[in-house]
Amino acid sequence: MRSDANIAGPMTEPVPGPRTESVGEGVSRETPPPMDDTPIGHAAQLAVEALGRAGEGLPRPDRTRVMVVANQKGGVGKTTTTVNLAASLALHGARVLVVDLDPQGNASTALGIDHHADVPSIYDVLVDSRPLSEVVQPVPDVEGLFCAPATIDLAGAEIELVSLVARESRLQRAIQAYEQPLDYILIDCPPSLGLLTVNALVAGAEVLIPIQCEYYALEGLGQLLRNVDLVRGHLNPELHVSTILLTMYDGRTRLASQVAEEVRTHFGKEVLRTSIPRSVRISEAPSYGQTVLTYDPGSSGSLSYLEAAREIALRGVGVHYEAQHAHTSSQNNQQHVAEGLQ
Numbered sequence: 001m002r003s004d005a006n007i008a009g010p011m012t013e014p015v016p017g018p019r020t021e022s023v024g025e026g027v028s029r030e031t032p033p034p035m036d037d038t039p040i041g042h043a044a045q046l047a048v049e050a051l052g053r054a055g056e057g058l059p060r061p062d063r064t065r066v067m068v069v070a071n072q073k074g075g076v077g078k079t080t081t082t083v084n085l086a087a088s089l090a091l092h093g094a095r096v097l098v099v100d101l102d103p104q105g106n107a108s109t110a111l112g113i114d115h116h117a118d119v120p121s122i123y124d125v126l127v128d129s130r131p132l133s134e135v136v137q138p139v140p141d142v143e144g145l146f147c148a149p150a151t152i153d154l155a156g157a158e159i160e161l162v163s164l165v166a167r168e169s170r171l172q173r174a175i176q177a178y179e180q181p182l183d184y185i186l187i188d189c190p191p192s193l194g195l196l197t198v199n200a201l202v203a204g205a206e207v208l209i210p211i212q213c214e215y216y217a218l219e220g221l222g223q224l225l226r227n228v229d230l231v232r233g234h235l236n237p238e239l240h241v242s243t244i245l246l247t248m249y250d251g252r253t254r255l256a257s258q259v260a261e262e263v264r265t266h267f268g269k270e271v272l273r274t275s276i277p278r279s280v281r282i283s284e285a286p287s288y289g290q291t292v293l294t295y296d297p298g299s300s301g302s303l304s305y306l307e308a309a310r311e312i313a314l315r316g317v318g319v320h321y322e323a324q325h326a327h328t329s330s331q332n333n334q335q336h337v338a339e340g341l342q
C-alpha cells in the first residue's frame with residue numbers, strides 16, 4: 001500500500017477513481033514516492049530492475065538518433081514524453097541530450113535545469129550562433145542525461161530568426177558542430193509549426209508524434225504530416241515519422257481504446273505497442289523538478305516510459321519488439337481518422 005501523507009505537492013488528483021494504478025494482470029506497481037534518505041539514482045535503478053531486465057542492456061545506435069517530438073496541438077504530452085523517454089533511455093545506459101525548443105521551458109523545468117533569463121540557452125545557439133556545448137547542462141540525478149535549456153527569450157526567436165541567414169537550419173548546424181558523443185537527441189517542440197519547429201524538423205531524421213487518447217486526437221495531424229513532407233522535400237531528405245506514441249491512455253474509457261485502434265489502423269507499424277497510461281504520478285513529477293523515473297520509479301507511468309524507450313531502442317537496430325502490455329480493442333471507427341487528417 002502507498003501512503004500519500006508525505007507528498008503534499010501543489011497538484012491535485014485530476015482523475016477520479018481508485019488511487020492504485022496497475023499494469024496488466026491486476027498487479028499493482030505503485031510504490032511510495034522517494035523519501036529524502038533514498039538516493040534518487042538508486043531508486044531509478046530499482047525501476048529498471050522492476051522491469052526484470054536489469055543488466056540486459058539495450059543496443060545503442062551506431063550514430064546519434066535525433067528525434068523531433070512534435071504535434072502542434074498543446075497539452076498532448078510532448079514535453080512529458082520528451083523528458084521521460086530521455087530519462088528512460090539514459091537509465092537504460094544511453095547518453096541523451098534534451099533540446100528544449102519551447103519558450104515555456106517546461107522540459108527544462110521538469111529536468112530540474114535552471115533556465116531563468118540570464119542562463120545561456122538554446123536562444124543564444126539559434127540567434128547568436130553560440131556553440132551548443134556552452135549551453136548544455138547535465139541533468140541532476142540521471143547519469144548520461146543532458147539538457148539545452150530554453151529561456152523566455154526564445155519567445156522572440158520565432159520573429160528574430162526570420163531575417164537571419166540559414167534561418168531553418170541553425171539548430172542542425174549547432175548539433176552537427178557538437179562534439180560530445182550522444183546516442184539520442186530529443187527535441188521538445190512548441191505547439192506551433194513556426195520556424196522553431198521547422199528548425200527541429202531540419203535537424204532531426206525522426207519525428208515522434210505523441211497522440212493523446214482523447215476526442216479530436218487526430219485533429220490537425222494532417223497539417224503536421226504535410227509540413228514533414230515539405231521539409232523532407234526541400235530541406236531534409238532523411239526526415240520521416242518514425243514513432244507514434246499514445247499518451248494519457250485511460251483503459252477505463254471506451255474512447256481511449258477507440259482512438260488507439262484508429263491510430264493503429266491508420267499508421268500501423270509506426271505506433272509503439274506500448275502506450276502511456278493517464279497517471280497522476282506523471283503529472284505530479286514536473287512540479288518537483290523531476291521526471292517520473294526518479295519521482296516514482298515503480299509507478300505505472302515510469303514503467304511504461306521505460307518500456308517505450310526499450311521499444312524505441314530495439315526498433316532502432318531492427319529488432320522486433322514483443323509487447324507485454326499492448327492495449328487491444330474491438331472498436332474501430334475510421335471516421336475520426338478521416339476527419340483528423342483532412
Ligand SMILES: Nc1ncnc2c1ncn2[C@@H]1O[C@H](COP(=O)(O)OP(=O)(O)O)[C@@H](O)[C@H]1O
Nearest residue numbers: 074075076077078079080248277278279282283
Ligand atoms: N500520461 C499522463 N498522465 C497524466 N497527465 C499527463 C500525462 N502526460 C502528460 N500529462 C499532463 O498533461 C499536461 C500536458 O502535457 P505536456 O507534456 O506539457 O504537453 P505538451 O508539451 O504537448 O503541451 C501536463 O500537465 C502534463 O503533466
Ligand SMILES: [Mg+2]
Nearest residue numbers: 078079102106
Ligand atoms: Mg510542451
